[in-house]
Amino acid sequence: MKIEDLISQIRQKKSFLCVGLDTDLDKIPRHLLEEEDPIFAFNKAIIDATHPYCVAYKPNIAFYEAYGLNGWRSLERTMVYLNEKHPEIFTIADAKRGDIGNTSTRYAKAFFETMKFDSITIAPYMGKDSVEPFLEFKDRHTILLALTSNQGAFDFQTKNVSGRELYKEVLSVSKTYKGAERLMYVVGATKATYLADVRKLVPESFLLVPGVGAQGGSLQEVCKYGITKDVGLLVNSSRGIIYASAETDFAESAEKKAQQIQEEMEIELAKIN
């Protein structure tokens, strides 16, 4: 997907919501376990209910891998369904991959070609030649981890490297990579004030912001420090939407929750137009 198409979808839906598909057999409504493919049945119902209010879906790959072949099959079905029914919606493989050159090329093929994702999350630790193979794919996007929303982010990401925090070094160095125009970044919302610093280094890049809702971040804070004239934000909510109810009304509850966030986003978007 071209970045312009993502931006135009955001303006049309008045939303920059990404729904995280962290689908867990222990948490989905019990009646779905009778389905032939409960994970896909759950995802399909969530997508059918929430798609008017969001611009992106982000399957968390770990949740599918945990179920082996069956999980992988559910993921493939979900992607086929999304690409057929909602090709305008941006898809993110939350995979946090990254390896030496020829191996990264394999991962890129797996997610961009075999599964037809629009984007993938990547860990920066192995540097340039682990990231650039992903950047070669036209109209595909690589979302590099900069500052994550977990406690462990303070182990290394905020440590001082050559006079600035490691996550700033990642932002800055990655801008020199070939194909850097196809980079986006993960910046956790639990530290919204960091977003002002992030914007000094990547004033225009799209940021994928996890940690709003269940993890405690505030949408208003994120927008205050992170929004750009072309929005430049995808704010993710996973558990807060998909597990809004564990009963037979789960899809309806997810829809309500997504709509509620979309309405808050509409207010924020009105401020920049």
Added chain:
Amino acid sequence: MKIEDLISQIRQKKSFLCVGLDTDLDKIPRHLLEEEDPIFAFNKAIIDATHPYCVAYKPNIAFYEAYGLNGWRSLERTMVYLNEKHPEIFTIADAKRGDIGNTSTRYAKAFFETMKFDSITIAPYMGKDSVEPFLEFKDRHTILLALTSNQGAFDFQTKNVSGRELYKEVLSVSKTYKGAERLMYVVGATKATYLADVRKLVPESFLLVPGVGAQGGSLQEVCKYGITKDVGLLVNSSRGIIYASAETDFAESAEKKAQQIQEEMEIELAKIN
């Protein structure tokens, strides 16, 4: 697998060779493409030929993911075969995963429980709560990226953090994690002299050393700086062994190549006994 069992296997086989299963349909002998599952057929032949000379196999997960469901099925078959025929051999999921707590737990289940790997490679960028979920599994091992063998390693890993290189900070901080006794580390062989510095911080830990052979490292150098009284090394070779020949004699050629490395390792092992 208990670490003592790995060490005793090393002493018995006089080898600390890990064979990387980077199985690529474009590189395997053409006649195997007629098989129902060419990737598994190739892996099985390589395992049958090389198992007397190595103590570990390391499927590179990207290569399997690139083929979608079929690739995942080939990987599962390979693991079932290895665990049934050669339960004494240490298995490494070269996956370079790492995510927030509940997601890391999912990855751990996928590789340790569903696929029954003995160990997995993990990227350290997200810190403590992305690593500890893996360390909870008894007799499973987590191999943290410290210093990788690619050019991009110099982007961040060797940068100065609080007075020492980031990879040293990773070694040092990770030793404080709960379950740290189940940690091993990836240290690239292209910079063998770094191993002396690594040993100052982790004198006993097992190191997984890629980059010997195709990537240019020397086995003697690695042993000079990295070997411990309990060996403490797994040296990986992938392409140099599995693609030693692309003809019908591929398994025989792989066997010869593995045996040749085992013989070099036997010489090094004699020096510490």
